[in-house]
Structure formats: C-alpha cells, structure tokens
Amino acid sequence: MSEYRTSQYQPSEPMGDLLSERSAANLAKWSVSTASYVLPCRGETATGDRAVVRRFGHDSVMAVLFDAAGHGHQAALRADELVTTLMHLPDDTPQAWLQHLHTQLSGTFGAVGAALRVDLRDGTMDAVCIGDVAWVVQSPEFRQFTRTPGLLGVALPALPRTPIRLQGPLRVVGLTDGIRSAALQELMRPSRLSAADFAEHIVRGHARPHDDAACLVIDIVPGARGF
Ligand SMILES: [Mn+2]
Numbered sequence: 001m002s003e004y005r006t007s008q009y010q011p012s013e014p015m016g017d018l019l020s021e022r023s024a025a026n027l028a029k030w031s032v033s034t035a036s037y038v039l040p041c042r043g044e045t046a047t048g049d050r051a052v053v054r055r056f057g058h059d060s061v062m063a064v065l066f067d068a069a070g071h072g073h074q075a076a077l078r079a080d081e082l083v084t085t086l087m088h089l090p091d092d093t094p095q096a097w098l099q100h101l102h103t104q105l106s107g108t109f110g111a112v113g114a115a116l117r118v119d120l121r122d123g124t125m126d127a128v129c130i131g132d133v134a135w136v137v138q139s140p141e142f143r144q145f146t147r148t149p150g151l152l153g154v155a156l157p158a159l160p161r162t163p164i165r166l167q168g169p170l171r172v173v174g175l176t177d178g179i180r181s182a183a184l185q186e187l188m189r190p191s192r193l194s195a196a197d198f199a200e201h202i203v204r205g206h207a208r209p210h211d212d213a214a215c216l217v218i219d220i221v222p223g224a225r226g227f
Helices: 072-088 094-104 184-186 195-206
Strands: 003-011 030-039 051-054 060-068 111-119 124-130 133-139 170-176 211-222
Touching: 030 051, 030 060, 030 111, 030 195, 051 072, 051 094, 051 124, 060 072, 060 094, 060 133, 060 170, 060 211, 072 111, 094 111, 094 124, 094 184, 111 133, 111 211, 124 133, 124 170, 133 184, 133 211, 170 184, 170 195, 195 211
Parallel strands: none
Antiparallel strands: 003 030, 030 211, 051 060, 060 111, 111 124, 133 170, 170 211
C-alpha cells in the first residue's frame, strides 16, 4: 500500500518584490508550517483525498483539504485536476477557493472539502468546511469549525465568513471522513508531536480500511521565521 506524505515549512513561492523595497510594516508577522499524511483505501495505490498548501509571499498561507467522491483511480484523476486548479488560483478568501472547486466539479459526483487562509500580517485566520470533513482547532483549545452541509459540484450553500484573530500559537487539523470520528478524542487535547508525526499518527491509528484517509496539520506561530 502506498502512502503520501508531505511536510512543508513555509511552502516556497516567488516572493515578488525585493524585501529591501518593503517597509517592516509590510512583512509577515506570523509563520505557518504544515504537514499532511494521506493513505489510499485498502487495495488501492491512488487516492482522491488531497491536501494543498500555498504561500503567497508575506501576505498569506492558504490550505485546502478535500475528498473527491469515491476512491481509487477515478477519484485520483479528479483530485489531480482539482490540485492543478488550486495551484494556479490567486490569493483569495477560502470561500472563493471552494467556489472555484464547486464550479469545476459541476456535472461530477463532487467532493467535500475544507479551506483556510491565514493572513500573515494581520494575524487573522478564516476557515470554511463543506460536507463531511472535520476542521478543528486542536490547541490551545479544542474547537470545531462550523460544517456547512453540501457537496462541491452539486450543492454549495452560502459560506459563512468568520475570521478569527490569532492570539498565539494555534494548531488546526483537518480530517477526511476516512478517519474514524474516534480520532476527534485525540484532538481534544494538545499533542507534543510535530505536525508531520501527528498527521501520520492520526491516519495510522484511525483510518478506515475501505476509504481514502487524510490528515492535514497546520501550525501557526507568531513571528516571521524564515525571512
Ligand atoms: Mn472519503
């Protein structure tokens, strides 16, 4: 069985302007590191569950976790198309990004998904979630984001905008429905594991054998490490 592992520290994208041309006020004040772990359904080597993270210079980090309907090769092909779309979208709201996926998936069996944007200068975060994907703050205090019922490509209701002002270090975790809900118990307390180790721990410990399973861990900390 193959697995997909990604670990990114401040995923690199062209920084645009030279730093020397920017005033300190325009530099990122927060840092984001992420890791994901994806395991295909038993007997499959490809998966429709994917995590995508992009960084937009000093402006933002955007993260998406989605589960294309079904599993195996067909779901993986659809997922590849969605990843390509996500890799080309401009910085925008998480609601707008899910709207893009919804439009692209029209006429298909659809997908469920969650999206998040961290504003690296303002210190705010907004997150949305469509369908059966868990999107939670693990630490400092457990909190589950509102899940909007729906299916990307089939039915997309109005998505709430509920930005949160970041106060300190925050870990956000996304789980697709291939992870048993018992995993939420583990998310109700902080973990000392790194983002990568925690993502693997959750998938290895709680994946259902008959569905793709994915976990995306996003650590947000104050300070502009890496510049
Ligand atoms: Mn699934």
